[in-house]
Amino acid sequence: xxxxxxxxxxxxxxxxxxxxxxxxxxxxxxxxxxxxxxxxxxxxxxxxxxxxxxxxxxxxxxxxxxxxxxxxxxxxxxxxxxxxxxxxxxxxxxxxxxxxxxxxxxxxxxxxxxxxxxxxxxxxxxxxxxxxxxxxxxxxxxxxxxxxxxxxxxxxxxxxxxxxxxxxxxxxxxxxxxxxxxxxxxxxxxxxxxxxxxxxxxxxxxxxxxxxxxxxxxxxxxxxxxxxxxxxxxxxxxxxxxxxxxxxxxxxxxxxxxxxxxxxxxxxxxxxxxxxxxxxxxxxxxxxxxxxxxxxxxxxxxxxxxxxxxxxxxxxxxxxxxxxxxxxxxxx
Amino acid sequence: xxxxxxxxxxxxxxxxxxxxxxxxxxxxxxxxxxxxxxxxxxxxxxxxxxxxxxxxxxxxxxxxxxxxxxxxxxxxxxxxxxxxxxxxxxxxxxxxxxxxxxxxxxxxxxxxxxxxxxxxxxxxxxxxxxxxxxxxxxxxxxxxxxxxxxxxxxxxxxxxxxxxxxxxxxxxxxxxxxxxxxxxxxxxxxxxxxxxxxxxxxxxxxxxxxxxxxxxxxxxxxxxxxxxxxxxxx
Numbered sequence: 001x002x003x004x005x006x007x008x009x010x011x012x013x014x015x016x017x018x019x020x021x022x023x024x025x026x027x028x029x030x031x032x033x034x035x036x037x038x039x040x041x042x043x044x045x046x047x048x049x050x051x052x053x054x055x056x057x058x059x060x061x062x063x064x065x066x067x068x069x070x071x072x073x074x075x076x077x078x079x080x081x082x083x084x085x086x087x088x089x090x091x092x093x094x095x096x097x098x099x100x101x102x103x104x105x106x107x108x109x110x111x112x113x114x115x116x117x118x119x120x121x122x123x124x125x126x127x128x129x130x131x132x133x134x135x136x137x138x139x140x141x142x143x144x145x146x147x148x149x150x151x152x153x154x155x156x157x158x159x160x161x162x163x164x165x166x167x168x169x170x171x172x173x174x175x176x177x178x179x180x181x182x183x184x185x186x187x188x189x190x191x192x193x194x195x196x197x198x199x200x201x202x203x204x205x206x207x208x209x210x211x212x213x214x215x216x217x218x219x220x221x222x223x224x225x226x227x228x229x230x231x232x233x234x235x236x237x238x239x240x241x242x243x244x245x246x247x248x249x250x251x252x253x254x255x256x257x258x259x260x261x262x263x264x265x266x267x268x269x270x271x272x273x274x275x276x277x278x279x280x281x282x283x284x285x286x287x288x289x290x291x292x293x294x295x296x297x298x299x300x301x302x303x304x305x306x307x308x309x310x311x312x313x314x315x316x317x318x319x320x321x322x323x324x325x326x327x328x329x330x331x332x
Numbered sequence: 333x334x335x336x337x338x339x340x341x342x343x344x345x346x347x348x349x350x351x352x353x354x355x356x357x358x359x360x361x362x363x364x365x366x367x368x369x370x371x372x373x374x375x376x377x378x379x380x381x382x383x384x385x386x387x388x389x390x391x392x393x394x395x396x397x398x399x400x401x402x403x404x405x406x407x408x409x410x411x412x413x414x415x416x417x418x419x420x421x422x423x424x425x426x427x428x429x430x431x432x433x434x435x436x437x438x439x440x441x442x443x444x445x446x447x448x449x450x451x452x453x454x455x456x457x458x459x460x461x462x463x464x465x466x467x468x469x470x471x472x473x474x475x476x477x478x479x480x481x482x483x484x485x486x487x488x489x490x491x492x493x494x495x496x497x498x499x500x501x502x503x504x505x506x507x508x509x510x511x512x513x514x515x516x517x518x519x520x521x522x523x524x525x526x527x528x529x530x531x532x533x534x535x536x537x538x539x540x541x542x543x544x545x546x547x548x549x550x551x552x553x554x555x556x557x558x559x560x561x562x563x564x565x566x
Contacts, residue, residue, distance in 0.1 A: 185436065188425070192433045195422040202382060202416065204408030204437040204483065 001152035003282050011274045013159050017232060019270025020170035024225035025240070025247035026254065026262035027177065028218035034194030034257035035214045036096070038109035043222060044244030045120035046088060050223030051230040051239060052128050053087075054080035055135065062138055073135035073231045074165050080227060085219030091116055092215050117241070125237045132234040162231035169224050174263055177217070181259060186213050194257050246273070249311035253318045255325025264326060269311050276301040276310045333396060335360045335487055335518045336381065341390035343380040350376045352542040353390065356520075358535050360486065363509065363519040365550060367526035367563060368539035374522040375417065377539070378489045381520075382414045383407060395486065409437050413485035417492045417522075420476035423465030427456050430464050430475050434482030442482060449478040452511065470501040477508065481517070488512065490521035494529075506532065527564055530554050538563055 025047060032040040057076035068075055095112050104112075144164065145156035180187040186209070193200040193210050201207060226240055233239075240247075250269045254261025281299035288295050302309060318325060334357040344350040350373045358364040366374045379385050381392055383402045392400045394412060404414070413434075422430050431449060435442040450457035453474040459467065464475050473493060480488055493509065494502040502525060510532055513519050523529035530536050533550030538559055546559050553559045 185432075188429055188432060189436055191425060191429075192422050192436075195424045196419055199416065199420060199422060200433070202384070202404050202408075202414045203433050203479065204405045205433065206405055 001148075001150055001286075002155040003285050005148065005153060005155045005157055006282055007278065008157050009159075011271070011278050013157070013163065015267075015271040015274040016167055017163050017270075018273060019267035020166050021225050021229050021243065021266075022247055022250045022270050023263045023266025024170060024173060024221045025243070026250035026266045027174075027259055028221045029247060029251040030254065030257055030259055030262040031190075031194075031214050032218050033251070034259075035190065035211060036100070036109070038106040038113070039248065040218075041110060041113040041244070042091075042116035042120060043218070044240040044242075044247065045117050045124070046084070046091075046219060046222040047226030047229070047240035048124055048237065049087060049120055049226070050080060050084040050219070051226035051235055052124055053083050053223065054227040055128070055133060055230065055235055057083075058135060067139070071135060071139065071141070071162060071165070071231060073227055074162070077169075077224065077227060081220045081223045084223035085216045088215040088219030088222075089212060092211070121237055121241065128235070128237060130237055132236045134234050135231050160232065162228060166228035166232060169228060173221060173224060177221075177259060180217075186210070190214065246308065246311040249315040253314055253325055255327040258325065258327045261325055261327035268326075269314060272314055273307050273310045277304045277307050334358060335362070335395060336520065337393045338377070338381070339391050339393075341377075341380060341387055341392065343376060343385055343387045343390075345385060349388075350542050351380060354539065354542065354544055356537055356544075356547075358518060358520060360518050361513075361516075362534045363513050363532060363550075364521070364535040364537065365526075365529045365533035366520070366522045366537045366539055367530065367553075368537075368545070369563065372539040373542040374539055375491050376542075378414065378491050378520070378522060382412065382489060405437070408483050408485075411484070411486040412489070413480035413483055413487070414489040415476045415480045415491060415493065417495055421464040421467075421472050421479070423463065425464060426461050427464055427467070427475055428460040430479050431482050434479035437483055445482055445484060449481055452508065453478055469496055470498075470504065473497065473501075473505055474508070477505075477512070481512065485517060487518040487520060490519065492522055492524055494523065494525055502528070527554070530564075 025043060029040055029043050032043070054073050054076050057080055058072040061072050061076055066072065095116055096109055099109055099112055142161040143158060144161070145158050147153065147156045181191055189200065189205045190210050190213060192203070192205060193207065230239055246269055250265035251262045252265070253268060254263070254265030277300050279298055279300045281295055281297060284291065284295050284299070337357040339355055340353045341351050342349060342353055354373070354377060356364070356377070366377060368374055376385070380387050383404050387400055391398060394410060397410070399407060399410070422433060425433070431446055435445065455471055456474055456478060459471070464472060467475065477493070490509065493505050497505060506528065509519055509521070521529070530550040530553050536548055536550045536553040537544060538546040538553060546553055546556060548556070
């Protein structure tokens with residue numbers, strides 16, 4: 001039984017947490033692709049930037065003696081989100097809009113976003129340093145332990161407060177995004193522009209307004225995902241750059257330009273990673289008397305260090321068998 | 333006063349001239365039909381009016397105001413609507429959402445306009461929750477026209493509304509155009525099926541090599557032996 005709980009902790013809990021982060025990042029990538037038609041390479045660093053903004057605000061709050069029941073890094077989110085999307089709007093205006101106005105090709109914008117990546121990483125290292133920082137210097141990271149009322153289950157299911165808040169924040173963000181895209185005028189205008197930009201233009205849809213809304217949403221989700229990731233682990237300059245490729249895999253697997261696909265893709269990649277690195281020998285341990293052969297000590301599909309390859313295996317498989325993604329996405 | 337007037341318009345794509353000084357004017361109650369051989373610049377003319385390509389010379393006035401090189405999102409509120417020939421519906425959105433996008437610039441309650449469009453195109457009312465991409469060609473054309481009418485235009489620009497439709501649907505689309513016109517909307521359309529379209533046109537324009545060749549009422553053009561010989565296949 002304890003082996004099964006170990007499976008829940010290592011696969012279900014971690015997979016949900018990873019999937020949520022990937023989903024929030026991938027939605028931003030997919031929306032930007034749908035509207036602006038380029039792969040926004042700097043998205044990971046936008047997430048890290050959001051986390052650093054939250055960290056700076058949390059430090060200020062701690063200096064002011066503000067302490068609540070909730071983690072301070074989470075409490076400052078309502079302030080960190082607008083600062084992050086304002087920064088995203090400034091980045092668009094300074095680097096991407098001038099290129100758009102000159103009719104630059106998507107690949108030019110992609111290269112520009114790699115430049116933005118380098119710039120953001122430099123700025124983050126300049127102001128935040130290269131050491132990992134923790135949101136929990138002066139407060140404790142609360143852990144929840146749920147013991148299942150089952151025979152032989154004396155190990156608890158464990159998850160931390162930031163993990164629980166992350167999942168809650170993801171659910172709220174996804175529902176809010178769904179309502180925005182299907183109910184509001186601007187949200188529908190955004191879908192229209194992703195569907196057929198020329199027709200959106202002749203319908204009188206204000207292109208600049210839709211582009212601004214896209215950065216606001218993508219920037220907000222990036223800030224939430226980055227901050228929650230930093231609360232779960234620790235804050236480093238390359239926090240989200242390391243998972244950028246998994247986020248792109250999730251967006252492509254879900255079908256680029258397709259918001260719901262990105263969410264599904266995020267969880268698919270998240271769970272696949274945890275399932276692939278899980279040591280399946282642990283689940284076989286209770287049955288070792290019934291198994292006629294020797295169970296090896298390690299039965300994981302890939303070693304933990306090669307976790308990132310899982311995203312690419314899924315990506316290759318999807319592109320081979322369903323090239324437009326699980327949901328039919330916009331073509332490149 | 334004419335509803336729209338083009339004076340000596342020159343325009344083209346990336347420096348390649350397509351329109352070489354065309355003139356055109358229609359009244360608010362007109363159905364204007366532009367015909368001519370392939371490559372004459374018929375569709376280009378509509379795009380030039382709608383600000384989709386740069387006009388290098390000449391002027392376009394609409395309802396008394398100069399709209400030369402105006403942006404599309406500024407033209408729709410002025411009462412101009414445009415239905416492109418291809419890709420003229422949002423395929424991933426429902427019929428109703430397509431119509432809502434046509435009313436994007438409107439901040440008032442547009443439910444009565446939507447109801448009148450469902451009256452005009454009953455098949456759309458049944459399929460309002462269906463994705464526009466799942467509809468037949470004729471129904472898509474209805475969605476496209478309905479979308480353009482949602483902004484309550486006073487002039488509707490139609491680029492080959494009968495393209496790709498069977499003769500039965502073609503007549504249906506032409507009937508709808510006449511009905512829209514009777515409701516007080518001026519029409520300016522490009523048409524490949526010249527003979528049928530000139531039959532109900534109040535103004536006809538024959539275009540060749542980016543210049544006007546003949547202008548008159550639809551009937552006059554149909555009866556002109558030279559027009560019939562050169563452009564209507566005898």
